[in-house]
Amino acid sequence: MKADERVETTRLVLRRPQATDAEAIFDRYASDQNVTRFLGWPRHRSLEATREFLGFSDAEWARWPAGPYLLESLEDGRLLGSAGFAFETPYRAMTGYVIAKDAWGMGYATEALRAVVGIAWGIGLVRLYAPCHVENAASVRVLEKCGFAREGVLRKHSEFPNLKPGEPSDVLCYALVNDRARLRGSAPSSEAKRGDSPPSKG
Ligand SMILES: CC(C)(COP(=O)(O)OP(=O)(O)OC[C@H]1O[C@@H](n2cnc3c(N)ncnc32)[C@H](O)[C@@H]1OP(=O)(O)O)[C@@H](O)C(=O)NCCC(=O)NCCS
Numbered sequence: 001m002k003a004d005e006r007v008e009t010t011r012l013v014l015r016r017p018q019a020t021d022a023e024a025i026f027d028r029y030a031s032d033q034n035v036t037r038f039l040g041w042p043r044h045r046s047l048e049a050t051r052e053f054l055g056f057s058d059a060e061w062a063r064w065p066a067g068p069y070l071l072e073s074l075e076d077g078r079l080l081g082s083a084g085f086a087f088e089t090p091y092r093a094m095t096g097y098v099i100a101k102d103a104w105g106m107g108y109a110t111e112a113l114r115a116v117v118g119i120a121w122g123i124g125l126v127r128l129y130a131p132c133h134v135e136n137a138a139s140v141r142v143l144e145k146c147g148f149a150r151e152g153v154l155r156k157h158s159e160f161p162n163l164k165p166g167e168p169s170d171v172l173c174y175a176l177v178n179d180r181a182r183l184r185g186s187a188p189s190s191e192a193k194r195g196d197s198p199p200s201k202g
Contacts, residue, residue: 003066003123009115012108014069014083017057021070024079026050028100033162035101038136042161060086064093065123071099071112083112085119091126091181097142109142117146121178129175133160140172148174 005016017025026047029035036043044050053068060067064087071081083097095116097109120128130148132139144150156168163169 001065001123003119005061007069007115007119008074009111011074012080012111012115013072013074013077014112014115014119015072016061017054017068017070017082019051019054021079022047022050022054025053025070025082028079029081029098032101035098036162038133038139038160039096039098039162040131040158040160063087065090066093066119069112069116071097071108080108081112083109083116085116085128091124093120093125093128095120095128095130097139104138109139110145113142113146117176120176121181124181125178126181127175127177129173131158131171131173133163134170134172140174143174146176148176151175 007014026044026049030044030050030053033043041053042049044053057068064085066085066087068082068084070079071083072078073080079100080103081097081099083095085093085095087093095113097112097116099109099112117128129151130139130143131154132143134153151173154171154173157171159166159168
């Protein structure tokens with residue numbers, strides 16, 4: 001089942017990215033050194049990198065029930081950030097979110113993540129998880145407000161290219177599981193058929 005490409009919350013619109021969004025994504029958050037510090041993808045140094053992300057996003061949406069969403073203000077259409085899914089199997093996806101610096105501290109990430117969780121259960125996901133740098137206190141708070149459980153520390157697990165390039169860092173693993181979801185078909189064989197998707201790039 002495919003997710004809706006446009007979802008509204010109280011203050012946000014979550015929508016599938018389009019090719020025409022490149023400049024806004026680049027300007028609002030993807031090129032910002034401060035905002036991308038704790039992210040797993042290299043900050044965009046040119047619009048070309050943003051266009052690559054948009055190609056990646058289209059491929060994710062074509063292959064899986066959902067992919068990245070942009071977050072816009074429902075009130076004035078301003079781009080506020082991004083959130084969404086990186087599917088690994090039909091029942092398991094990673095989530096992540098980023099908010100433009102001038103919109104931090106207003107509850108937007110929490111509102112967006114709650115919407116992502118709603119979409120996840122609607123399309124039959126069983127496990128939604130979020131890796132998070134051990135020092136990313138604001139993100140930990142967002143995950144805990146949304147009910148994610150801390151499963152543990154994955155030691156020297158991931159590279160944070162804007163923080164310590166080339167050096168894996170410790171990562172907290174947070175997850176939500178939907179015990180009531182019914183798997184369509186047999187999970188192991190679906191996983192073997194589909195394989196893993198590449199890591200999120202934007
Ligand atoms: C993390 C991020 C997404 C949070 O976005 P946001 O819209 O400001 O988040 P919210 O306003 O919904 O919630 C933030 C919470 O963290 C708290 N917080 C902020 N900075 C904090 C800090 N340094 N230490 C502890 N808590 C902090 C806020 O007080 C708020 O909690 P509260 O509602 O209990 O007061 C945003 O800072 C961001 O884009 N950071 C860069 C990208 C990133 O790290 N993404 C996550 C990758 S795992």
